[in-house]
Amino acid sequence: MAWFRKRSDLPQDPSTDEEPDYIEQVAEQELVAEPEPEPEPEQEERLEEEVPARELDAGPILVVNQVERFFPVGNEQLHVLKGIQMEVQPGQLVMLRGRSGSGKTTLLNILGGLDQPSSGEVYFRGNPFHTWDDDKRTLARRMDIGFIFQAFALMPLLSAWENVELSLRMANVPKAQWKSRVEHCLELVGLAKRMHHRPFELSGGEQQRVAIAKAIAHRPRLLLADEPTAELDSQMGAQVMAVFKNIIRTEQVSICMTTHDPTILEVADHVYEMVDGKFV
Numbered sequence: 496m497a498w499f500r501k502r503s504d505l506p507q508d509p510s511t512d513e514e515p516d517y518i519e520q521v522a523e524q525e526l527v528a529e530p531e532p533e534p535e536p537e538q539e540e541r542l543e544e545e546v547p548a549r550e551l552d553a554g555p556i557l558v559v560n561q562v563e564r565f566f567p568v569g570n571e572q573l574h575v576l577k578g579i580q581m582e583v584q585p586g587q588l589v590m591l592r593g594r595s596g597s598g599k600t601t602l603l604n605i606l607g608g609l610d611q612p613s614s615g616e617v618y619f620r621g622n623p624f625h626t627w628d629d630d631k632r633t634l635a636r637r638m639d640i641g642f643i644f645q646a647f648a649l650m651p652l653l654s655a656w657e658n659v660e661l662s663l664r665m666a667n668v669p670k671a672q673w674k675s676r677v678e679h680c681l682e683l684v685g686l687a688k689r690m691h692h693r694p695f696e697l698s699g700g701e702q703q704r705v706a707i708a709k710a711i712a713h714r715p716r717l718l719l720a721d722e723p724t725a726e727l728d729s730q731m732g733a734q735v736m737a738v739f740k741n742i743i744r745t746e747q748v749s750i751c752m753t754t755h756d757p758t759i760l761e762v763a764d765h766v767y768e769m770v771d772g773k774f775v
């Protein structure tokens with residue numbers, strides 16, 4: 496099933512390494528991003544500061560306890576996730592592997608706060624995601640989670656640069672930071688020489704790397720990717736996996752991705768094999 500629920504994300508404030516208090520921030524922040532924000536004076540001051548290297552979280556990024564998910568279908572309840580237990584540690588690349596229909600996308604949606612479990616618990620950076628309403632989960636997602644889709648999800652008329660910049664613009668990142676952050680992210684994914692190409696002028700692998708740059712631009716802690724190599728040949732798929740390994744190291748992000756592809760499993764730190772809604 497396609498995972499098409501696109502979200503734009505807000506930035507992790509690069510000037511702090513502290514745990515975000517999402518609950519207070521929900522009360523304090525406007526959830527809908529303005530398209531072209533004017534930086535506040537204090538934001539301007541912050542731009543001059545050196546962005547510090549972030550430390551990895553001390554505890555797990557994700558803890559999932561006994562998660563069940565039922566979907567109503569007619570008069571029946573379809574039992575899709577059956578007692579899922581898992582963890583993602585800081586700096587890990589975790590893969591969910593399973594056949595079509597086994598429940599991978601359903602689980603990924605729950606991990607990213609796009610959906611909620613019927614029962615069970617999901618802790619994101621120690622916070623009880625499963626108890627939060629949609630506003631709180633949306634804010635956490637905008638600040639700390641990036642999404643990558645099988646079909647790249649780029650704006651077709653915008654260049655690679657403009658696509659990544661759009662992410663920062665939508666995320667209320669101060670304008671003075673855009674240039675260096677866009678350049679940094681596109682260099683990180685190996686597209687320094689293709690920054691001004693539009694998607695149709697790029698290969699599938701290059702487009703997916705733009706999508707990765709776009710997903711990490713706001714400095715999320717967790718990247719969720721649904722079949723990110725499914726549309727790519729094996730060489731391009733390997734390039735994407737190399738980029739994932741690189742950004743885990745340099746951006747202090749953890750990655751959880753789904754895949755059908757047995758050839759890329761060896762780069763994972765941990766593989767969860769899913770069969771009919773359960774890990775085996």
Ligand SMILES: Nc1ncnc2c1ncn2[C@@H]1O[C@H](COP(=O)(O)OP(=O)(O)OP(=O)(O)O)[C@@H](O)[C@H]1O
Pocket residue numbers: 496497566567568573575593594595596597598599600601602
């Ligand atoms: N909103 C929904 N309502 C009803 N059934 C659903 C819903 N979402 C998913 N399902 C069902 O849950 C099962 C698991 O779907 P899911 O998309 O999670 O599998 P998947 O492993 O990601 O498959 P694929 O690899 O093909 O994307 C499928 O039988 C699907 O039809």
